[in-house]
Amino acid sequence: MMGEHPAAIVSSAAGTNAGGSWSSETAAIELFGVTKTFGDGPKATPALGPLDLAIETGSFVSIVGPSGCGKSTLLRLIAGLEKPTGGRLRRYGDELDGPSRKVGIVFQDHVLFPWASVLENVMLPADVLSLPKAAALERAHWLLELTGLKDFAGHKPHMLSGGMKQRAAFCRAVLADPQLLLLDEPFGALDALTREELSLELSRLWQELGRTALLITHDLGEAILLGDRIVIMSDRPGRIRLDMRVDLPRPRDVHTMKDPRFIEIHQIARDLLFTRQRN
Numbered sequence: 001m002m003g004e005h006p007a008a009i010v011s012s013a014a015g016t017n018a019g020g021s022w023s024s025e026t027a028a029i030e031l032f033g034v035t036k037t038f039g040d041g042p043k044a045t046p047a048l049g050p051l052d053l054a055i056e057t058g059s060f061v062s063i064v065g066p067s068g069c070g071k072s073t074l075l076r077l078i079a080g081l082e083k084p085t086g087g088r089l090r091r092y093g094d095e096l097d098g099p100s101r102k103v104g105i106v107f108q109d110h111v112l113f114p115w116a117s118v119l120e121n122v123m124l125p126a127d128v129l130s131l132p133k134a135a136a137l138e139r140a141h142w143l144l145e146l147t148g149l150k151d152f153a154g155h156k157p158h159m160l161s162g163g164m165k166q167r168a169a170f171c172r173a174v175l176a177d178p179q180l181l182l183l184d185e186p187f188g189a190l191d192a193l194t195r196e197e198l199s200l201e202l203s204r205l206w207q208e209l210g211r212t213a214l215l216i217t218h219d220l221g222e223a224i225l226l227g228d229r230i231v232i233m234s235d236r237p238g239r240i241r242l243d244m245r246v247d248l249p250r251p252r253d254v255h256t257m258k259d260p261r262f263i264e265i266h267q268i269a270r271d272l273l274f275t276r277q278r279n
Ligand SMILES: Nc1ncnc2c1ncn2[C@@H]1O[C@H](COP(=O)(O)OP(=O)(O)OP(=O)(O)O)[C@@H](O)[C@H]1O
Pocket: 038, 039, 045, 046, 047, 065, 066, 067, 068, 069, 070, 071, 072, 073, 074, 236
């Protein structure tokens, strides 16, 4: 591995507790030797692992890796939407056994219902999860205000820009105040400027909400800007090649990207991504 800053590396191989900064009591997510293979026999596709990873409660972890290396699979496993082929996963100390209302997910495709207003879309989890209506409505309005959508509460999704739709999807994902927020390329479909704007906004919102977040992204700059750690994965089946602490102060803004430390971390991660490690 080239040129990395030793103090910043949590682990260069497995993302285990090499930094010594978390324990099982403070881990939101723990993966032990997790693997995922799709199909079986000669057509089996090993998609992931074996992989060890722990995410500390309240932290923001960004995962970057080559296309098809298993990032979305990893997120779906953590969400409880897929079962691992091997290994174990724990969420807040409990063995993971399916989806949970404590987890909010934002995908690249915002999947807002076109016939419902922005507010109705944001309120959807209130019905699905039978949340107390008045409190949910109050929180929905607060979130819409926080994300600059207050004046669009009554609009239909088609009247919103791509960035606004994604903000609405974010509000919906956090309506039930999930402990853990999973973000799968949430800005992937947006133009570069909106993407940068929204990622800074997400950074601010994440601090405001004080929750644990896991971001999957192809954009290294975004990963560093948002993350407390960036985790770089290998080609499929995805394993952890580097788990690096992003020791940049918060709050972060556009100037963060000009910080020499940001540039240094970017360079280290880029060098690694360009020296592909085929499994
Ligand atoms: N439901 C499925 N059935 C069969 N194979 C699957 C399934 N889901 C994913 N795969 C395979 O697992 C591998 C990893 O896919 P995954 O979507 O997790 O990668 P990714 O890193 O998120 O990709 P990208 O960055 O291109 O979105 C791929 O080879 C994919 O074809």
